[in-house]
Amino acid sequence: MSEEIKLQEREGDYDFQQKHLLGLAHYSGDDIQYILDQAQYFREILDRPVPKVPTLRDKTIVNLFYENSTRTRLSFELAQKRMGADVVNFSTGSSSVKKGESLKDTIRNISSMKIDMVVVRHESPGVPHFLTRCVDAAIINAGDGAHEHPTQALLDLFSMQQVYPDLSGRHIAIIGDIAHSRVVRSNIIGLLKLGAEVAVCGPKTMMPAYVDELGANVSYDLDETLAWCDIAMALRIQLERQEDGTELFPSIREYHQMFGITMEHLEKYPDFTIMHPGPVNRGVEMESAVADHERSIILSQVTNGVAVRMAILYLLSGGTRV
Amino acid sequence: MNTIKIMSAEELNRTFLRFAHQFLEPHDDPQQVAIIGMQTRGVHIGRRIVDIIEQEYGFKPDFGVLDVTFYRDDFRSRLKMPEVKVTEIPFDLYDRDVILIDDVLYTGRTVRSAMDALMDYGRPHSIKFCCMIDRGHRELPICADYVGMKLPTHVQEEVRVKVQELDGEDAVYVVKNSEEE
Numbered sequence: 464m465s466e467e468i469k470l471q472e473r474e475g476d477y478d479f480q481q482k483h484l485l486g487l488a489h490y491s492g493d494d495i496q497y498i499l500d501q502a503q504y505f506r507e508i509l510d511r512p513v514p515k516v517p518t519l520r521d522k523t524i525v526n527l528f529y530e531n532s533t534r535t536r537l538s539f540e541l542a543q544k545r546m547g548a549d550v551v552n553f554s555t556g557s558s559s560v561k562k563g564e565s566l567k568d569t570i571r572n573i574s575s576m577k578i579d580m581v582v583v584r585h586e587s588p589g590v591p592h593f594l595t596r597c598v599d600a601a602i603i604n605a606g607d608g609a610h611e612h613p614t615q616a617l618l619d620l621f622s623m624q625q626v627y628p629d630l631s632g633r634h635i636a637i638i639g640d641i642a643h644s645r646v647v648r649s650n651i652i653g654l655l656k657l658g659a660e661v662a663v664c665g666p667k668t669m670m671p672a673y674v675d676e677l678g679a680n681v682s683y684d685l686d687e688t689l690a691w692c693d694i695a696m697a698l699r700i701q702l703e704r705q706e707d708g709t710e711l712f713p714s715i716r717e718y719h720q721m722f723g724i725t726m727e728h729l730e731k732y733p734d735f736t737i738m739h740p741g742p743v744n745r746g747v748e749m750e751s752a753v754a755d756h757e758r759s760i761i762l763s764q765v766t767n768g769v770a771v772r773m774a775i776l777y778l779l780s781g782g783t784r785v
Numbered sequence: 786m787n788t789i790k791i792m793s794a795e796e797l798n799r800t801f802l803r804f805a806h807q808f809l810e811p812h813d814d815p816q817q818v819a820i821i822g823m824q825t826r827g828v829h830i831g832r833r834i835v836d837i838i839e840q841e842y843g844f845k846p847d848f849g850v851l852d853v854t855f856y857r858d859d860f861r862s863r864l865k866m867p868e869v870k871v872t873e874i875p876f877d878l879y880d881r882d883v884i885l886i887d888d889v890l891y892t893g894r895t896v897r898s899a900m901d902a903l904m905d906y907g908r909p910h911s912i913k914f915c916c917m918i919d920r921g922h923r924e925l926p927i928c929a930d931y932v933g934m935k936l937p938t939h940v941q942e943e944v945r946v947k948v949q950e951l952d953g954e955d956a957v958y959v960v961k962n963s964e965e966e
Contacts, residue, residue: 477868504852504869513905516855546855777869 479778483602485591486611487649492656498774499621505777506770508545519780520547522579527553527570528605529585534741534765535605535615539582542772551578566590567597574598580779583607601779609645615740616649618771620657622764623694626736631658636688636735637679638664638722639698639748640711642671646698646740651677664688665698665722668711685722689732696738697724697748715747724749729756736760787961791936791944794955797917800933801830804915805837807931808846808884815842817910819881823899824852824870826888829948830917834886849874851885856898878907884931888946890916893927918957920944 477497487495508514524543528536536552543550553573570581580601583591588610594602606612620630627633635654641647641663654661655678662680663670675681682688689695700718712718723746724737737749737759745751754761792800809815822831828850839845852870885899896914903912915931920938936959938944943960947953 501869504871507872508855511905512907515905517901518855774869 482779483591483595484613484775484779485595485602485604487613487616487652487656488611490613490656492658495617495620495653495656498617498771498778499624501778502617502621502767502771502774505773506767508773509766509769515545515547517547518777519543522780523549523551523577524580524582524776525551525553525573525578525600526605527573527581527583527585529555529566529583529590530606532584532605534768535584535612538765538768539605539614539772542769542776545769546773546776548580548776551576566593570594570597574600579781580776603775603779606645609643609648611649611652612645613649613653614768614772614775615646616653617775618764618768619646619650619696619738619740620653621767621771622738622760625763625767626760627693630654633659633694634662634692635659636662636664636682636692636695637698638685638688638695638724640669640700641665641674641698642669642711643701644698648677650696651679655679662688662691666712666718685724685728686731689724689728689735692735694736694738695724696740697743698740699742700744700747719747723747724753726750726752726756729753729758738764741765789959789961790956791918791959792934792957794949797933797955797957798833800917801833802837802841804931804933805834805841808834808915809838809842812882815844815846817880817882819847819849819876819878819883819909821849821851821874821883821885821903823885823887823895824850824872826946826948826951827886829950830888830946831886833948847876847881849876851899851902853895853898853902856901858894858898872902874906878903878909880908880910883909883912884915885912886915888917889944890914890919890927890929890932891922891944893923893925896927897925917946918944 479494479497481490481494508516526536526539540550578600580603581594582603582605583594584605585607588608590607591602591604604611604613623630637647637650647663651661662682663674664682664685667683670681737753737756739748739761741761743754745754808818812818820831820835822828831848835846835848850871850873852872854867854869883903887895900912903909913930916929917933919929919932919935922940938959941962945958945960947956949955
């Protein structure tokens with residue numbers, strides 16, 4: 464019965480080597496695709512009778528939010544709790560930051576409480592990178608200034624792949640306030656690494672200099688962009704980042720006329736899918752009916768956000784890395 | 786590396802047939818039985834047994850797929866993070882007689898994880914465990930209800946159950962490390 468046979472080596476698990484998620488610039492296309500592939504299995508947990516697994520029950524995670532956030536913070540917190548982690552929330556409004564405590568002191572104090580991961584949002588670009596030098600925990604960037612917002616980009620990519628499983632060669636348009644958006648930067652980096660073509664479209668006053676250096680096409684004509692794209696992602700007009708609200712365009716009404724997606728656009732260009740990272744200013748970036756249209760995947764973006772963040776927490780939660 | 790074939794395709798198929806009969810034997814109502822294959826090879830073994838039951842008894846038992854990665858207590862001690870795979874249990878587990886299927890029973894940790902996972906899906910009437918190979922070296926008080934073959938092994942050895950769907954053949958091998966020879 465016994466005989467000697469040369470066996471082929473079996474496939475092993477993908478060797479995911481990342482310790483932090485500071486931005487998609489640090490990730491290869493394979494790393495990004497691996498996270499997206501894994502995230503689809505985490506999506507299923509949310510539909511279980513008991514939508515909770517004990518995977519991170521030995522982990523303590525700090526949510527360090529120096530900037531206001533509703534959905535990103537809720538999404539992270541839900542992802543952490545769905546995986547059984549102990550969660551500590553920190554926000555500047557109710558902390559010693561008000562007493563003048565520096566960022567470095569804050570993180571050192573928190574890390575002395577034996578934490579494993581830090582989810583950080585800060586108004587200054589580079590803060591997550593700075594934290595990697597202060598503590599030994601895994602750092603996840605939940606948005607740093609206008610630099611990157613990698614988890615939002617990953618959930619956008621995941622939502623796009625639900626429509627087009629292979630994004631290679633697909634035309635993706637990002638429309639609106641390009642200059643103030645950190646989501647744009649992460650999205651462009653991620654999309655290009657997955658082989659998509661990206662165009663940004665918006666008023667010249669909201670288009671940063673050298674945006675084409677990132678590898679995206681630039682357009683100032685909404686109709687031209689919608690005729691070209693498979694997916695159109697409208698961005699929120701961030702009035703809070705402009706000093707007096709409308710210094711970059713004459714009026715909200717004019718912005719909507721020039722760059723707002725309307726039902727007419729949906730009829731005229733019947734193929735493109737609508738996305739928006741939220742929250743939508745209805746009647747500004749798009750008509751209310753467009754946001755609720757069957758071609759809009761805005762709500763599934765929110766659900767996907769939890770699954771994608773669960774996958775990220777899982778993959779960065781440890782394991783001996785070579 | 787020295788590789789020895791322990792079971793041929795014919796022997797494996799005979800074992801699947803035996804399992805099919807054993808699973809249904811104690812049940813007045815065979816519809817009570819639900820079969821769940823554990824990722825990865827347990828899924829393929831489970832599907833084979835389901836097909837045999839359909840041929841022999843004329844009905845198809847409920848079949849699900851379980852990945853226990855989220856419930857494992859040892860995943861961070863491995864060199865690489867284990868890849869998460871699909872879980873799909875498209876029926877209610879309440880009051881069912883569940884039979885879990887895996888290819889190799891070794892430390893017992895995977896089975897423990899699987900039981901935790903099943904409890905989160907519902908409250909089965911009973912859970913029984915079926916494995917193709919019981920290679921010993923248990924670290925938890927767990928034993929299988931249905932065993933294809935008990936195979937005493939050395940810790941350094943590796944047992945590989947191969948299935949046609951994944952590996953292009955049906956067979957069981959033991960891989961011995963050259964250090965032991």
